[in-house]
Amino acid sequence: MKTVRISETAIQPDQELTALAGLGGGALSSFTGLVRDDDGVTAIELEHYPGMTEASLSSLIEAATARWSLLGAVITHRVGIVPVGAPVVVVGTASLHRAEALEATAFLIDRLKTEAPFWKREHYADGTTKWVEAKSSDEARAERWG
Amino acid sequence: MKTVRISETAIQPDQELTALAGLGGGALSSFTGLVRDDDGVTAIELEHYPGMTEASLSSLIEAATARWSLLGAVITHRVGIVPVGAPVVVVGTASLHRAEALEATAFLIDRLKTEAPFWKREHYADGTTKWVEAKSSDEARAERWG
Amino acid sequence: MKLVYFASVREAIGLSSEEFDVPQDACTVGDLVVRISARSEDHARALHDLPRLRFALDQNMATADTPLLGAQELAIFPPVTGG
């Protein structure tokens, strides 16, 4: 099971992950990225590259399944305006044993951060916005996976 | 938020994790262990050491929060008879950034496997049962954390 | 002292707990386990493979070398297999 979804409406992490629990595996790992409650931030706005985004997320899942023995993997990513506290991204993997699911989940979110064509900007309480800068620490984490 | 729960009835992973999503962090990581659909296994039966179990899980969470900056951590573990496909354990952590939550979740489940006083036996379709043997690979994974 | 047994140890002995008078000259967990083994054939069979056994003294993990020091409860069990 390999599922990629871009959502323009609110996502429910548990609903995105439901199918993974039914694959007969013993391990289910997930990561949810939420809009952090940072000073003055009311929401983030996510822009993406339709078409390339889906292909990019699918190829991340292909890379993960080539590297680890997985029964399934899911990536769901929000676009548009997402309020503080709401989910932006959900990554989930299922495998027979835990090492594979745990590592594949970390791999998928680390690579997504540096490869998938999404851009976010922060909206502030005073009505201003600011593009988020890419972080060198994200590059470093992604490179750990070779 | 630090929560440990031993449950004699079915657990719903998303319900165990709900509180973690409201702590203001940007990252939520979870691991769910399910009863694998192994040949002939219909259920597993989990025995534990009441009192010591809760203390052991709490001290794992203390060790994780000493090591990583976490906003919250949850461990819920089933005891009794658990059918194939049902959750046995749910581990979840919340943090500002993803590295902490991802690593702490892996740490908690790896250490739980070798330290927390639970024992499982498999029930087979023919009515027989068999105690599960501890695996040296679990020891090796737990030792990675020093 | 209260002895508590879990999993295959409990099954082999046929009891989940029992009382045991600690002999004056039993100083460590290992000393005590040797004495408990002598209690019956079931006890001997359940406890013969000392390196495979795990112990908790007053609900803290212990080893065969751990001194008893007046502890109230000794648990004996196989390696844990939760999660």
Added chain:
Amino acid sequence: MKLVYFASVREAIGLSSEEFDVPQDACTVGDLVVRISARSEDHARALHDLPRLRFALDQNMATADTPLLGAQELAIFPPVTGG
């Protein structure tokens, strides 16, 4: 060729996409970006910091050195920040 812009690049240029006639002597992504920069002051400002820009050619990640080879769509954007 279709040019598509995202995020701060889109904002600085004030367009999300536009058509561009590829000159005969533009062989690589980098060659083309230099020509696009000359289109207006907004283009020049949006594209002046070449090392900070990222590119996709027909929706595959590319670099300034990637040959155009008749591609239909060039995307120009800042480093990605999803997740």
